[in-house]
Each structure stands twice: as C-alpha cells, then as structure tokens.
Amino acid sequence: MRISLFITCFNDTLFPQTGRAVVQLLERLGQVVEFPEAQTCCGQMHYNTGYQREAIPLVRRFVDVFSGAEAVVAPSASCVGMIRELFPKVAELAGDPVLAQRVAALTPHVYELSELLVYKLGLEDVGAYYPHRVTYHPTCHSLRGLKVGDAPLRLLRAVRGIDLVELPAADECCGFGGTFSIKNADTSIAMLGDKMRHVLDTGAEICTAGDNSCLMHINGGLSRVRTGVRTVHLAEILASTEEYAGQRLG
Amino acid sequence: MSVSLRNQRLPMFQQEARKALGDTQLRHNLGKATQTIRNKRNRVVAEVPDWEQLREAARQTKVRVERHLDAYLLQLEEAVVQAGGKVYWARDAIEANAIITSLVRMHNAYEVVKIKSMVTDEIGLNDALAQAGIQAHETDLAEMIVQLADDNPSHIVVPAIHKNRAQIAELFRASLHDIDGTKLSDDPRTLVMAAREHLRTIFLRAKVAISGVNFGVAETGSIGIVESEGNGRMCLTLPEVLISVMGIEKIVPTWRDIEVFLQLLPRSATGERMNPYNSFWTGVQKGDGPQEFHLVLLDNGRTNVLADPIGRQALHCIRCGACLNVCPVYERVGGHAYSSVYPGPIGAILTPQLLGIENASSLPYASTLCGACYETCPVKINIPEVLLHLRGQVVRAKQQNMLHRDTDPENLAMQAALYIFEDPQRLALVQKLARIGQIPFTHNGVISQLPGPLGGWSSARNLQSVPKQSFREWWHAREQEKKHDGTATR
Numbered sequence: 001m002r003i004s005l006f007i008t009c010f011n012d013t014l015f016p017q018t019g020r021a022v023v024q025l026l027e028r029l030g031q032v033v034e035f036p037e038a039q040t041c042c043g044q045m046h047y048n049t050g051y052q053r054e055a056i057p058l059v060r061r062f063v064d065v066f067s068g069a070e071a072v073v074a075p076s077a078s079c080v081g082m083i084r085e086l087f088p089k090v091a092e093l094a095g096d097p098v099l100a101q102r103v104a105a106l107t108p109h110v111y112e113l114s115e116l117l118v119y120k121l122g123l124e125d126v127g128a129y130y131p132h133r134v135t136y137h138p139t140c141h142s143l144r145g146l147k148v149g150d151a152p153l154r155l156l157r158a159v160r161g162i163d164l165v166e167l168p169a170a171d172e173c174c175g176f177g178g179t180f181s182i183k184n185a186d187t188s189i190a191m192l193g194d195k196m197r198h199v200l201d202t203g204a205e206i207c208t209a210g211d212n213s214c215l216m217h218i219n220g221g222l223s224r225v226r227t228g229v230r231t232v233h234l235a236e237i238l239a240s241t242e243e244y245a246g247q248r249l250g
Numbered sequence: 251m252s253v254s255l256r257n258q259r260l261p262m263f264q265q266e267a268r269k270a271l272g273d274t275q276l277r278h279n280l281g282k283a284t285q286t287i288r289n290k291r292n293r294v295v296a297e298v299p300d301w302e303q304l305r306e307a308a309r310q311t312k313v314r315v316e317r318h319l320d321a322y323l324l325q326l327e328e329a330v331v332q333a334g335g336k337v338y339w340a341r342d343a344i345e346a347n348a349i350i351t352s353l354v355r356m357h358n359a360y361e362v363v364k365i366k367s368m369v370t371d372e373i374g375l376n377d378a379l380a381q382a383g384i385q386a387h388e389t390d391l392a393e394m395i396v397q398l399a400d401d402n403p404s405h406i407v408v409p410a411i412h413k414n415r416a417q418i419a420e421l422f423r424a425s426l427h428d429i430d431g432t433k434l435s436d437d438p439r440t441l442v443m444a445a446r447e448h449l450r451t452i453f454l455r456a457k458v459a460i461s462g463v464n465f466g467v468a469e470t471g472s473i474g475i476v477e478s479e480g481n482g483r484m485c486l487t488l489p490e491v492l493i494s495v496m497g498i499e500k501i502v503p504t505w506r507d508i509e510v511f512l513q514l515l516p517r518s519a520t521g522e523r524m525n526p527y528n529s530f531w532t533g534v535q536k537g538d539g540p541q542e543f544h545l546v547l548l549d550n551g552r553t554n555v556l557a558d559p560i561g562r563q564a565l566h567c568i569r570c571g572a573c574l575n576v577c578p579v580y581e582r583v584g585g586h587a588y589s590s591v592y593p594g595p596i597g598a599i600l601t602p603q604l605l606g607i608e609n610a611s612s613l614p615y616a617s618t619l620c621g622a623c624y625e626t627c628p629v630k631i632n633i634p635e636v637l638l639h640l641r642g643q644v645v646r647a648k649q650q651n652m653l654h655r656d657t658d659p660e661n662l663a664m665q666a667a668l669y670i671f672e673d674p675q676r677l678a679l680v681q682k683l684a685r686i687g688q689i690p691f692t693h694n695g696v697i698s699q700l701p702g703p704l705g706g707w708s709s710a711r712n713l714q715s716v717p718k719q720s721f722r723e724w725w726h727a728r729e730q731e732k733k734h735d736g737t738a739t740r
Contacts, residue, residue, distance in 0.1 A: 009671065012721040013681050014714070019721035035725045041671040048619065050641030051664045058671055086638075144621035173578045177618025184616065185706025186268045190277075190582045191618075192711070220711025223696065 002032045003116070004069040006062075008079045009041035015212045021239035022075050022113060028239075029126060039065045043090070044082035049179045052093055059090045063102045071120065072110045075235045077142035077210045078178075080112040085145065112142065113235055114210055118151040124158045130240045131161035134232075135204040137195070137218065139211045140173050152210055152234055159237060165202045169194070176217035192221045199229060207231045258605070263612040266587040267579075276412055280584050283411045284575045290521025291572060291626075297523075298513065307510045309630040312566035315501050316556060322468040322501045323547065329471025333533020335543040342550050343373035349546055350375060350460065350493055351382045357491055359384065359458045365475060365482040366390035367462025368406060368569055369495050369548060371591045372604075375460070386460070387452050389481040391445050398425045404585030404593065407519045407571035412584050415441060449481065459485035459540070463496035464568070465511065465530075466545075469504040472532045473545065476515060476525040483527050492540035497548050499556075499565040511568060514628035518570035551604035560639045564600045566629045573623035573633060579616055588613060595623035599636040607643045614640035659703055674722070681720045688715050 003026055007019045026033050042062055043055030062083070066072050074080050084107050091100035117123045136156055142148045156164050175181070175191025182188075195218060199207045207222070207229060209215050215231035222229045270276060295301055315322060327337045340346035354362055362379065364370065364386050376386040376397075388397040392410035396403050399421050403409030410418070419436035422429065422444055428451070429444045461482070465474035473494055475482050486492060502508060516522045534543050556562050574580045574594030585593035590601040590610065598617060602610040614637050623633040648658060656662075670676050691697045692715040700708040707713065719727075 007721050009677065012677075013684070013716060016717055016719060016721035016724055020724060023725075035722075037722060037726070038674050040674050040677050041667075043671075046664055046668065048638065048641070049660070049664065050614075050638075050643075050645035051661075051668075052638075052642040052645070054664060054668045057668070061672070140618070140620035140622075144625055171622075173618050173620035173622070175578065175618060177620070180615065180618045182704060182706045184264055184267065184579075185709060186264070186271050187579055187583055187616075188618075189710045190271050191578050216713070217711065220707070220713060223712040223714075224698070224710060 001121075002034060002070045004034045004036060004066055004072045006039060006042070006066065006072050006074040006079070006110075007035065008074055008076045010079075011075060011212055014216070015233065018075050018212055018233040018235050021233070021235040022073065024244070025126060025128075025235060025239040026073070028241075029121070029123070031121075034069075036065045042079045042082045044079055044086075045178060047082065047086055047090065052090070055086075055090050056094045059087055059094075059103070060099065062087075063099065063106055066110075067102055067106050069106075069109060071116065072106075073113055073116045074110070075113045075210070075233060076212065077112045077139050077146050077148065078213060080110055080115075081141040081145040083107060083110050112146055112148060112210060114142075114148050114151040114155055115146065117238075118154055124154045126155065126158070126238050128159045128238045128240050129161050129242050130159050130237045132206050133163040133165060133202075133204045134206045134208055134237065135165050135167040135199060135202040136170070136234075137167055137174065137199070137207055137209045137214065138170055139209050139214045142210050143171055148210070155234070155238060156208070162237070165204050167207075168198045168201055170198075174214050174218055176214045178213070181217055188217070189221070192217060196221050196225075196227070200227060205229060206237075208234050208237055210234050259609045260589040260601070260605070260613070263587060263589070263616045266589055267583040267616070270583040270587045275414070275417075276584055277582065279412055279414045280581055283408065284581045287408070287521055287575045291518060291575065292521075294517045294521050294523055298517070304510055304513055305628055305630050308514055308568075308628060309566065311502060311507050311510065312563075312629055314503060315499070316562055316565060318503075319498065319501065319556065322503060323498060325468040326466050326471060326501060327547075329467075329469070330473075330533060330543075330545050331471075333471050335471070335533040335545055338544065338546045340546055340548045340550070343548075346373050346495060346546055346548050346550070347375055347378035350495070351378060351384065353491070353493055353544055354379065354384050354458050355382065357457055359456075359491075361385040361387060361452075361456060362458045362460050363387050363389050363452060363456040363485050363489065364393070365459070365461040365477065365485045366393045366409070367460075367495065368591065369462045369497050370460060371403065372497075373495070373548065373550065375495070387449075387456070389449050389453070389485060390477070391442065391479055391481070394445060394449070395421060398422075402586060403591075405571055405574055406569050406592065406594070406596070412586070453481075453484045453488055456485075456489050458491045458493065459489040461485060461492065461494045463494050463500050463545075464515070465502050465508060466496050466500050467503075467505050467508065468501050470532055472505065472530050474508065474528070474530045476512070477527045477529075478520060478522070478525055480527050483529055486529050486531065487539045489540055491542040491544070493544045493546065495546045495548055497550070498552050515568055515570055518568075518572040518626070518628040555600075555603045558603070558639075561599070561603050561636055563631050564596065564603060564636060566631050567596050567600065568629060570628055572626045572628065573631075576622040576626045577617075578620060578622070579618065588616065595633045595637075596631070599631075599633055599640060602640050602643075607640060608647055611644045611647070614638075614644060678720070678722060681716065681723075684716045685718065 043058035047055040087103045174195040175188040219231040338349045388394045395410040405411040415436045423431040516525045580594040590597045592600045598613040619634045697713040
C-alpha cells in the first residue's frame with residue numbers, strides 16, 4: 001500500500017524521531033511511504049482555541065495536499081480527531097460545499113497509526129523488540145475521540161522483550177489540553193501531578209502514548225522533578241528491533 | 251453569585267482556580283467525594299442493559315421539547331390551571347422574584363421553607379426575599395449547611411461537596427443555637443439528627459414552601475421533584491401554599507416520558523437506582539396538601555440559548571451533576587472557581603449563554619476537551635462541541651473589538667502561526683530560526699524557563715529544545731541521497 005505520512009507540524013518540528021520511526025516501521029512492514037512536502041498543519045490549535053475562521057486555509061491546504069491518497073497516516077490521535085470530526089465543521093463554516101465534499105471523500109482514508117496497523121493492515125505483531133518496562137497512557141483523543149480501543153495495547157503486547165505494566169486511572173486526562181496547558185497552567189499542572197503519581201506507581205521506565213503533545217506535557221513534569229522516567233511515542237517502540245534498539249533511532 | 255443580572259462580568263476562571271488549587275483540604279474533600287459518587291454511578295449504570303438506548307430516548311425527547319416548546323408550555327399552563335393551579339410567566343430573574351415575593355407577602359408570611367433548587371439560586375431568590383423581609387430556610391441538608399456557613403453551593407447535586415464532616419460539625423456547633431452543641435460529634439448520623447431536629451420545628455411552622463421543578467408534564471400538568479432526604483416531601487405536603495419555579499426547558503411532553511428520565515436521573519446523579527422520594531402533584535387536591543399552587547415559568551435567557559442551533563443542547567440538561575463528578579478540572583478546582591451557579595462542564599457551556607459570552611469568556615476554556623462529560627451525560631449533551639462553539643464566539647467578540655485585536659498577544663500569536671503554516675517554506679525557515687532563538691533558554695538540551703505568557707508552561711514543566719534537524723529536513727536529505735545513489739549506480 002502507498003501510505004502518505006501526515007507528520008503533523010508538532011512532530012515535524014519537535015519530535016522528528018517519531019516521524020523517522022513511522023517511516024522505518026511502515027517500510028519494514030513492506031509499505032511504501034510518501035511524504036508530501038507541501039503539508040504543514042491541520043489547524044487543530046487554531047480551531048480548539050476558538051480561531052476557527054483561521055483554520056479554514058489550513059484545512060484547504062490539507063485537502064489539496066492529501067486528496068486522492070490511498071491512505072494517510074498520522075502519529076497523533078488528536079490531529080486525526082481534528083481531521084475526522086472537525087474538518088466537516090470547518091468546511092461548513094467556510095460555506096464551501098465543494099470543500100465539504102472533498103473533506104467527506106478524504107477523511108475515511110485518514111488513520112491514526114495504531115488504527116492503520118491493527119484495523120487497516122490487520123497486524124498486531126509488527127516484529128518489534130523493546131526490552132524496557134513500559135506503561136501506556138491512552139490519550140483522551142484516542143480513547144474517547146477516535147475510539148481506537150485496545151489497538152495500541154494489542155500492538156504493545158506483541159512486542160518482544162517488553163515489560164508492559166498497567167497504568168492506574170489510565171483513562172483520566174493528563175491535563176495537557178492544547179492551549180489549556182498555558183491558559184490554565186495551574187489546573188493543567190494539578191492534573192499532571194496525579195498522572196505522574198500514577199506513572200511512578202507502575203515502576204515503569206517509560207510512559208508511552210499515541211500523541212507526542214500529551215507526552216511532552218507528561219515528560220515535562222517527569223523531567224523537571226528528575227523522576228528518572230521518560231516518555232516515548234508508541235511509533236518509536238514499534239519501530240525498535242534488535243538492530244535498532246530504542247533511542248538509537250535518533 | 252446569582253447569574254440573574256446580565257452585564258455582570260464573572261471573575262476569570264484561571265485566577266479563581268489558582269486559589270482553589272492551593273486549598274489542600276478542598277482538594278482532598280473533592281477528590282474523595284467525586285471518586286465515591288463516580289464509583290457508585292458506574293456500578294448502577296452497568297446494571298442497565300439498555301442504558302445507551304435510554305440516553306438516546308432522553309436526547310430525542312429533549313430535542314422534541316425544544317422544537318415545540320411554545321406549544322408544550324401553553325399545554326402545560328392549561329393543564330395546571332385546569333387542575334386548580336395558577337401559572338405566571340417571568341421573563342427574567344427580576345420578574346420572577348417580584349412575582350414570588352408578592353405571593354409570599356399576600357399570605358402575610360415572613361418565612362418560607364425551600365426545597366433544594368438550582369433555578370432559585372440562578373435568580374438569587376433568597377436575597378430578593380431577604381430584601382423584602384422574608385426569611386428563606388433551606389431544608390436540604392447540604393443547602394442548609396451552605397446557608398448556615400454563608401457560603402455558596404459548589405455542586406449541582408451535592409452543594410456542600412467541598413466540606414467534610416469535621417468541618418460540618420464545627421459549623422453546627424457554632425451556628426445551630428437550638429441544638430446542644432456539646433452533644434455534637436462529627437458522626438454523620440448525629441449531624442443529620444441535629445439538622446432534623448432543627449428543621450422539624452420550621453417545617454411545622456411554615457405557611458409557604460418554594461421549590462424548583464425536575465419535570466413539568468405538558469400532557470397532564472403534573473409537576474415532579476425527586477430528592478433523597480424527605481425534606482422535599484415535607485415542603486410539598488405541610489405548608490398551605492406551594493410556589494414552584496420552573497425553567498421553561500424542564501418540560502416533558504407526556505407522562506410516559508417520565509419512565510426514561512427516572513431511570514437516568516437518579517443513577518447519574520447520586521448512583522441510586524431510584525430516588526428515595528419521588529413527588530408528583532397535579533394542581534390542588536381539596537383537603538390534601540397545599541391548598542394553593544403557583545407555578546412560575548422562567549425564561550431568564552433560555553429563549554436566547556434556544557436560538558443557537560449548537561448551543562441549545564445545553565438546555566437538555568436534567569441537572570444530574572454527573573459531568574461534574576467525571577470532570578478532571580472540576581475534581582481539582584471545585585465549583586466555586588467557576589463563579590457561576592452552574593459549575594463544572596455544564597456550567598461552562600450554560601452560564602456563558604445565559605449571561606452573555608462577554609461576561610463569562612473564560613469558562614469555555616475551563617476544559618481540556620477530554621470528553622469524559624459527553625461520555626457520561628445521560629441526555630448526551632455534546633459538551634466539548636458546545637465548548638468549541640463558544641470559544642469561537644469569544645474569539646470573534648475579541649476580534650470585533652479593533653483595539654483589542656492588535657494588542658492581544660494570543661490573537662497576534664495565532665495570526666503569526668497561521669502565516670507560518672500557510673507556506674511550508676516559511677514553516678521550514680521558522681524551524682531553523684527557532685533553533686537559534688532558543689539558545690538563550692536552553693541548557694543541556696532542556697528549556698526550563700520560558701518568557702512571557704509561555705511562562706505558565708515552564709513553571710512546573712521542562713521543554714526539550716528544538717532538535718537539530720526537523721522531520722522534513724531529514725526526509726529531504728534522504729530523498730536527495732536516494733536520488734544520488736540512483737544516479738551513482740547508473
């Protein structure tokens with residue numbers, strides 16, 4: 001299958017290793033990966049902060065860049081949520097029925113990484129090896145937005161060498177919430193405190209998730225208080241093999 | 251804290267939340283109480299095999315009500331009058347309070363007993379009555395606690411959720427003068443019996459009772475109240491006069507519809523299969539219960555909400571409070587931080603609509619959009635959808651004010667971000683510039699102090715620095731290398 005990678009602006013800039021892991025993983029699985037270089041951002045930050053008209057040109061760009069793709073994958077549940085749930089609203093706001101049609105044609109082909117692997121490609125064992133104690137945080141957008149179910153856990157359970165431990169109160173929000181983390185920093189940090197406590201309770205070395213935005217927030221706290229626990233995107237775990245263990249991907 | 255007056259600007263949520271977050275006793279009380287109610291709710295909801303169908307049935311009933319509200323209200327009025335009640339229409343809080351005050355005065359009463367009601371908090375009734383020399387006695391235990399403490403409720407169903415029993419015992423010892431304080435421990439039963447003794451004399455004395463309304467059945471004119479303590483039943487049966495205040499959205503079309511809501515409401519609100527007291531009455535029965543019944547139908551901004559196709563679903567709310575109990579923000583800051591009669595996720599979408607978006611502009615942002623509220627809501631109000639809709643209104647209002655638009659740092663940042671994202675080459679350039687710009691803030695690859703409004707992030711969180719190579723640069727280099735290899739082999 002030819003798979004177009006929507007890296008997301010956030011990963012492109014701050015977490016390129018996640019993008020490299022997606023490419024490596026999909027190519028190892030025999031897929032052809034394309035990266036349309038005209039892509040930028042899905043407009044989620046604008047839309048969710050209330051700058052909804054400002055999201056219109058970004059949605060148009062996305063649709064121009066990715067229309068006609070066999071499959072589009074993004075290593076971010078919240079960006080895929082934006083595309084699937086909110087692009088139709090943006091098209092409506094733009095008052096543009098053609099855009100609405102193009103959105104409707106495109107969105108069924110857009111997948112979050114674990115959805116693509118488990119539901120589209122029918123895989124659980126992707127041949128990964130990752131000898132670390134790991135706990136998985138289901139992000140709100142993957143859990144309650146996209147409803148990816150246990151797809152990420154099925155992928156993780158099949159990883160060789162992994163010591164996967166359950167996160168207590170896993171389905172509770174970590175407190176990131178996009179610009180909430182800055183506009184309501186105090187509340188965001190109070191929520192993070194509890195998430196960190198649960199992560200530490202597992203004794204895990206690594207906390208993983210399908211979204212680097214939540215992980216950046218969780219890692220920000222874990223790193224500030226020198227917990228010795230770090231966060232790693234799901235894609236990087238799944239891309240790891242005996243030859244390319246963990247951080248050597250960087 | 252009444253939301254009765256439009257053009258009354260609420261304090262900013264961020265600042266109020268900050269104060270609340272520092273109160274360790276509050277954090278402990280809230281965490282424990284919301285967890286307990288959540289667990290109870292989950293247990294009894296799991297018992298209902300058709301829970302999802304019930305939610306959908308309730309949602310559809312509410313949609314039908316909002317679509318034909320004008321007709322249902324007239325039908326209700328006619329049925330209530332037919333059964334011997336009187337009906338009043340109040341445009342806003344001021345009108346409603348005037349109607350109620352004059353009714354109480356007409357009976358030469360100087361005190362009233364009250365059943366816990368959100369709507370009378372919304373119109374600030376107790377203050378209005380006090381100004382007219384009428385004392386309102388809250389008879390719900392938690393409302394009584396809040397009233398004795400001269401405090402405000404902090405939850406829709408559990409108004410004193412922010413207080414624990416030790417704090418309540420202290421309050422009773424200080425303020426229940428008809429009770430022997432030396433006998434008061436913090437044992438819940440002892441406290442309840444003290445409240446009971448205190449309230450019993452008031453119940454027997456009061457001539458007028460005031461209630462809210464859970465359900466108004468258009469078909470029959472029946473009014474319903476559900477409660478757990480029996481104080482409501484006392485108010486609805488002992489006094490001579492009963493005045494009920496009903497938000498116009500509380501209509502259900504037919505008696506049959508009640509079956510759906512009586513399964514959803516108690517399970518969602520208190521984790522009970524059924525409320526201990528379910529009172530329904532139709533007009534006046536000669537020689538039985540109050541001999542006068544007055545129903546005040548209240549708009550107070552509701553028709554404005556009804557005019558908004560996305561926002562109007564907030565009027566479907568049956569005031570169960572389930573969204574508060576699952577909200578990670580509410581659990582940490584409590585109800586007072588919202589500065590609104592309706593706190594939590596439902597308050598964040600209802601209050602800005604009732605009050606005007608410009609008066610509660612921080613409330614739509616008091617959420618991470620985690621979606622737990624939507625998942626739990628027994629009438630399927632898509633709270634995140636309405637939050638986003640209202641955020642759009644906040645920004646539009648801000649942008650229409652030209653002065654603001656050019657100096658607001660958030661607006662400037664968003665416009666700049668849009669400019670960057672409109673062109674991939676611009677994005678690539680900014681990625682390069684960020685690597686240089688971050689140098690003064692970066693130590694060992696970590697940024698631990700950010701400037702300006704971003705300082706909120708770094709107050710407790712590190713940020714890793716922007717890496718040397720963006721993904722698009724890596725991809726580009728790889729493609730070049732592939733091409734080069736291809737040429738070399740050829």
